[in-house]
Amino acid sequence: MSMLISTFTEHLDVSPIQLEAILTKSLIELLNSPELQAKLNSLDTNLLRETLPTAGGILAKELPPFYHWLKNELGVKRVPDSPDHTTKWVIDFVHNRESLTHLVELHRPVPRLALEAAIPRLVGLFTGVEDEQIRQEWQKAVAALCLVLVVASREQERVSLAVG
Numbered sequence: 001m002s003m004l005i006s007t008f009t010e011h012l013d014v015s016p017i018q019l020e021a022i023l024t025k026s027l028i029e030l031l032n033s034p035e036l037q038a039k040l041n042s043l044d045t046n047l048l049r050e051t052l053p054t055a056g057g058i059l060a061k062e063l064p065p066f067y068h069w070l071k072n073e074l075g076v077k078r079v080p081d082s083p084d085h086t087t088k089w090v091i092d093f094v095h096n097r098e099s100l101t102h103l104v105e106l107h108r109p110v111p112r113l114a115l116e117a118a119i120p121r122l123v124g125l126f127t128g129v130e131d132e133q134i135r136q137e138w139q140k141a142v143a144a145l146c147l148v149l150v151v152a153s154r155e156q157e158r159v160s161l162a163v164g
Contacts, residue, residue: 003120004150011123011136011143012039027152031100039144044137048094051134055126058138059087062125069121074114093145103145104152112153119146 001009001016008019014035022035030036048055063083070076080086089106092098107115123142129135 004116007120007123008143008147011139012147022147023151023154025151026155027104027148030148030151036144036148039140039147043141043144045094047134047137048141051138052091052094054129054134055090055138056087058125058129059083059090063087066118066121066125070114070118074117076110076114076118078109090141094141100145100148104149107149107153108156110153112150112157115149115153119143119150122146 005016005019008014009016012019014022018035022030022033025033060083063080063086067079067081067083071079089098089103093103123139123146126135126138126142129138
């Protein structure tokens, strides 16, 4: 099982078979699916809001080396120059001020393979959080957001192949 698949199955509590079915959906199907709504609704948004300073501190510390890795190891061209944008987006999403479709648009330029290679490492940024409940909730939230990105990226690739 790939690192990507195990990251999603572990943090989103889905079986590999369920995950494969999700990954073949179109973005619109996923965004409108009861499965995604259930995953997003199952997030403890109060806990996420309360622990935003913890998450912000982790992102501020861990994102610069992560961005360096994206740029230099995976060859991703457009990488944020500071963790501020990502941290603000996460905060706005938790407060219902930012949309999943905007998240997808921001990540459209990222090649699918680079995106998929980066997700286990991104979710793993929170492994150092000592409180298990806080760690698990943030990993679940990041994994859910990343699942949307993977579905969008795979759909974009299928469309490109069909057109090309």
